[in-house]
Amino acid sequence: MSLPTGSMKDRNCMITGASNGIGKEVAHQLAAQGATLYLVCRNKERGENALKEIKEKSGNDKLTLLLADLSDQAAVKKLAEDFLATGEPLHVLVNNAGIFNLKFExxxxxIEKVYATNHLAYFILTEMLLPRIKESAPSRIVNVTSRGHKWAKSIYPLSEAFFDGFEAYGGTKLSNILYTRNLSRKLQGTGVTVNCTHPGDIETGLARNNTGWPSMILGMLKPYFSSVETGAESTVHLAASQDVLHTSGEYFVGTRVKRSSAPSYDLGLGSELRELSLKMTGLSDSAN
Ligand SMILES: NC(=O)c1ccc[n+]([C@@H]2O[C@H](COP(=O)([O-])OP(=O)(O)OC[C@H]3O[C@@H](n4cnc5c(N)ncnc54)[C@H](OP(=O)(O)O)[C@@H]3O)[C@@H](O)[C@H]2O)c1
Known part of the structure; x- marks a missing residue:
């Protein structure tokens, strides 16, 4: 269960992908609880519209728009550097922005774009903000993953020749879980928790980059999809509820811890992913 209205009023929260879908709804709900929000969006107009809508609905004007294309490593690094330069604490980081592409880009x-956006951006932003998140403890990191992690065959980015959209997406979502578990072990005793969540099957813009049969199938499945309010429930719970104050390294569906796929518990694979991610981003290991 989330906290009542006003209970997040001394908490600074950064949410990526806040211009649409689940991220925007998480922002609505945390704004209603009085949090100070840093909303990361790639498009100025969509970002400004989201901010306006959230301000009007919540009456909370402690909202700042941060612009960054999260598929671009330099932009993610600049976003983190700019935030660190403000000197502000960071109590909650929600890594949510994600894409699903059927065509290789x-x-x-x-770097394959789904991998760059869904995994490497989570990794860079978290690792670079970690010193501030630790200073701000008790603090929390929430990684939005997916039950689609079960489609994964590899934690490496797929090449154009062997590209499969479901496998590529699944690989990044498995990476979100492996990274969550790897980081949670490194963060033991710091007062920082890190959990991940499958938000449910939610009607959002996730597959809008794609045309043809996937859009047709998605259209047919629409009646079976849940609302963004339902999709935000788990992330808001992990960001705000006292019930998970000491819970870390877990995979949630809704407000419950669930089993994820067998490979997502492989600590060796988690370490391999960390090494690969450090190499691909040029970062050094700040969590050690
Ligand atoms: N919907 C589902 O059923 C479902 C199920 C499982 C997991 N998820 C996960 O939920 C998360 C949110 O997805 P959603 O369903 O809410 O999709 P969505 O409606 O498409 O929202 C995605 C958000 O991410 C932003 N974004 C995408 N690429 C970006 C980039 N390069 N730089 C900055 N922002 C970027 C989008 O910005 P724009 O507005 O500019 O496009 C948008 O704000 C994703 O991690 C997804 O994997 C969704």
Missing amino acids: KSVDG
Whole structure:
């Protein structure tokens, strides 16, 4: 269960992908609880519209728009550096921004774009903000993953020749869980928790980059999808509820801890992912 209105009023929260879907609804709900929000969006107009809507509905004007294309490593690093330069504490980081592509696309860094957005951006932002998140303890990191992690066959980015959209998405969502568990072990005793969540099957814009049969199938499945309010429930719970104050390294569906796939518990694979991510981003291991 989440806290009542006003209970987050001394908490600074950063939410990525706050211009649409689950991230925007999480922002609505945390704003209603009085939190100070840093909303990360890639598009200025969509970001400003979201901020306006959230301010009007919640009456909370402690909202700041931060612009960054999270598929671009330099932009993610600048976002983290700019936030650190403000000197503000950070009590909650919600890594939520994500994409699902059926066609292979490269980021500006030449990396498969789903991998760059869904995994490497979570990794860079978290690792760079970690010193501040630790200073701000008790604090929390929430990684939005998916039950689609079960489609994964690898934690490495797929090449164009062997690209499969479901496998690529699944690999990044498995990476979200492996990273959560790897980081949670490193953060023991720091007062920082890190959990991940599958938000449910939610009607959002996630597959809007794709045309043809996937859009048709999604259209047919719409009646079976839940609302964004339901989709935000688990993330808001992990960000705000006293019930999970000391819970870390877990995979949630709704407000319950659930079993994820067998590979997602593989600590060796988690360490391999950390090494790979450090190499691909040029970061040093700040959590050690
Ligand atoms: N919907 C579901 O059924 C479902 C199920 C399981 C997991 N999830 C996870 O939930 C999370 C949110 O997805 P959603 O369903 O809410 O999708 P969505 O409606 O498409 O929202 C995604 C958000 O991420 C932002 N974003 C995408 N690429 C970005 C980039 N390069 N830089 C900055 N922001 C970027 C989008 O910005 P724009 O507004 O500019 O596009 C949007 O605000 C994702 O991690 C997804 O994997 C969703």
